[in-house]
Amino acid sequence: MTADGEIIHFDNVGLRYSTEREVLSDLTFTLFPGRFYFLTGASGAGKTSLLRLLYLAQRPSRGAIRMFGTDAITLPRARLPALRRRIGVVFQDFRLVEHLSAFDNVALPLRVAGHQERDLAGPVRDILEWVGLADRIDARPATLSGGEQQRVAIARAVIARPAMLVADEPTGNVDPDMAMKLMRLFEMLNRQGTTVVVATHDLDLLRKVPESLIMRLDRGRLSDPTGALRYPPRKLT
Template sequence: MIRFEHVGLRYGIGPEVLSDITFALEPGSFHFLSGPSGSGKTSLMNLLYLGRRPTRGLINMFGQNIGSLSRQQTSPLRQRIGVVFQDFRLLNHMSAFDNVALPLRIMGQPEKEIRNNVEELLHWVGLGDQLRTLPNTMSGGQQQRVAIARAVITRPRLLLADEPTGNLDDEIGYRLMNLFEQLNRMGTTIVIATHNQQMMDQFGHNRMILDRGSLRIEPGTRAPQHWPSADAMGSAV
């Protein structure tokens, strides 16, 4: 579904921050993206959610060459991608419910379906009592859960998440990882950028490792589960 061939990226006239990146992600795959600070993880995520174009090389997503598309042509592709940004990017004048409902309203879903699905998902991530709360009155961890719910509510074909469990306790982090895995089993391709070594070891998915702008992919090995138990994901997603 995603193919990078000899991709490079630089900002302005500076040196390349990504150099000769080549990989392919199959539909329904699940990868962790890791590497030290400054290795290029954010830049690679920018390319994956079509926020930036490479300075060289080829990117093919959903069967289309990204370099040959106009901005208007990339808009429908972006609707297939769910993104959890590290800074959340919630709309502070809208409630938690309305932030999560926004992608469904843009898609034109009936309001009754939107209400049922959004309420169920917010209950599942532990925010059932915060439906009408504005994001700027919530804690960082609560805002993070709203951002994750908004990203997964449309069941995207590709989900990109930047440190999605970074501000959360183990139990909520485990519940959200189970949410991602359930979504993955339904066919969504997932890439999670993280520094959390325990989480990568625990869930054992393949790893995309960046080091000084170069990428390698290593197979993951799933460790025995020691995280708190979690309920199976409901029908909200």
């Protein structure tokens, strides 16, 4: 995090794949710690591409990105994993490890971070209970429904209390009641200081998180209906 409280800053960032036209153009914005952001836009607007930049899966074609006070563009590749561990990601396609149980998929970030095995059971069981999967703890992904896989993916993303959570359509495969429960989980993390960025096409969700800020993508460019791109940081409690 920088001295002035910024967690991420994009400066005139553009992204193109191969020789195609830019899919993202002239993105300049700041994300602050402890804020809850919704990223919206029509299909094809560039939401997933922007998320890939945010969790360091993609380098921009131009511009500058600073994350947690570090120049993410010039950072040596060997230091990228440590930076990525500060970011929890909920992928649209889940990306669960097929040969691992729900428990072991969720425990994976803690193991990578070096937590002792004796310290895993409590937190992992608690988070799986929270997402309604206490009775599926030993199940492998192939035996889970799409909605259950989504919930395991969300549990895995939040188990290590990341500094930033990035979620790509996290409620797309669950029923409305579970969708609201998952949003409450994101809100709880947010109140504890985690910056949350949720990409969604579900406009009803935007009204259910009162203090959220909205970033709207239209053909690769951002608009700012709630002041998200310039909003000052709030004091965390």
